[in-house]
Amino acid sequence: SETGNSIMFQDRKEYRKNFTSSGQLYFGGEALEFISHDVSVKGISIEVLPGLLLTSFADFEACLAETASAEIFVKDLMLTGEAEIIWLRQENGKTLMGLEFKDVIYNAEKIWLKRQYYRKQQQFSGYMLLKNKRIEFEGKNISVDGLMIYLIQGDESLIPGAVVKLxxxxxxxRALAKVCWVKSEMTGQGQFMGLRYLSSE
Structure with a gap:
């Protein structure tokens, strides 16, 4: 019946509207905390809390210009997987994001913790070539589509959009990668950087 359907739809809307859970978003090489606002079968909208490196709305905008992929863990749903960021906006100084689920696994807290552990353990070193200039780095974090690195000595030519060989x-x-974002240390010459793979061998 018409009324039955509209009541069911109303219920669904209520369910979508009122879902609040904490969780973690892995985006641009950083694990960020979030609070979800509503969730549906296809996706979720969240308020992302500032990270250590992705702190301002402009940082998120710059990173999103380079990649829309993220990995997500929604605590109360025990759900983890890959997601695509569909929209980003700022409201009352808060950074809000809408994500569409791409590949999701339920009851997945162990998988997420394992990934987190793997990332934390992944201390690695390497170098990049920018126009034949060799720049050494320390790896801080790694994901399916990129990595976060630290340069002891920053380089002015490494700006968002720059393409390097890793x-x-x-x-x-051995990969071609694009710089998503750059954050200089408050003290000293160092720089943190988020990179997205363009192609790898």
Whole structure:
């Protein structure tokens, strides 16, 4: 019946609207905490809390210009998987994001913790070539589509959008990558950087 359907739809809308869970979003080489606002079978909208490196709305915008892929863990649903960021906006100083699930596994807290553990353990070194200039780096974090690195000595030519060749024997990586974001250290000359793979061998 018409009324039955509209009541069911109303219920679904309520369910979508009121779902609040904490979780983690792995985006641009950083694990970020979030609070979800609503969730459906296809996706979720969240408020992302500032990270150590992705702190401002402009940082998120710059990173999203390079990649829309993220990995997500929604605590109360025990759900983890890959997601695509569909929209990003700022409201009352908060960074809000809409994500569409791509590949999701339920009851997946162990998988997420394992991934987190793997990332934390992945301390690796390597170097990149930018116009034949060799720049050494320390790897801080790694995901399916990129990595986060630290340069002891920053380089002015490494700006968002720059394309570099990446080499790391420890991880057996030879790849072409694009700089997503750059954050200079408050003290000293160092720089943190998020990179997205363009192609790998």
């Amino acid at each position: 080499f790391s024997e420890a991880l057996n990586i």
